[in-house]
Amino acid sequence: MRFKSDILPEGAIIEMVRQGAYVKVSAIDPVSKLEVSIVGDPSVGPDILKSHAIRKLDRMLRARLEDQDKQRRRPQDIPSGWDL
Template identity: 60%
Template structure:
């Protein structure tokens, strides 16, 4: 994923935690994390983006 690629971020509060999904619309790859709702939105988003980049890089290496 390049620096100028758009990513869809979704936050959903589920009981005692928040689920954060990051979707790359070009590849349609989606990853999710769960976290504490008291954690900052920026921190949760950064973690989800880091996981998305990891998955995209791993897929690229396996091609």
């Protein structure tokens, strides 16, 4: 099961670390340096865990881009009541 992301053209760096009965999976976007982590059951398999981490990274990147877009559209030079 592969998750294709149009927002991650360079792919993601994946790190999996077993911690007791769980696996911590980190996904890093090499372009923006954004890192996300998930914790999962190792019995589900590494492909599914990687897919979930990449989906989370994709969601976080989309949210970051949306926030940046909102910041650009927000009028910055509107005088407040104190400026008059």
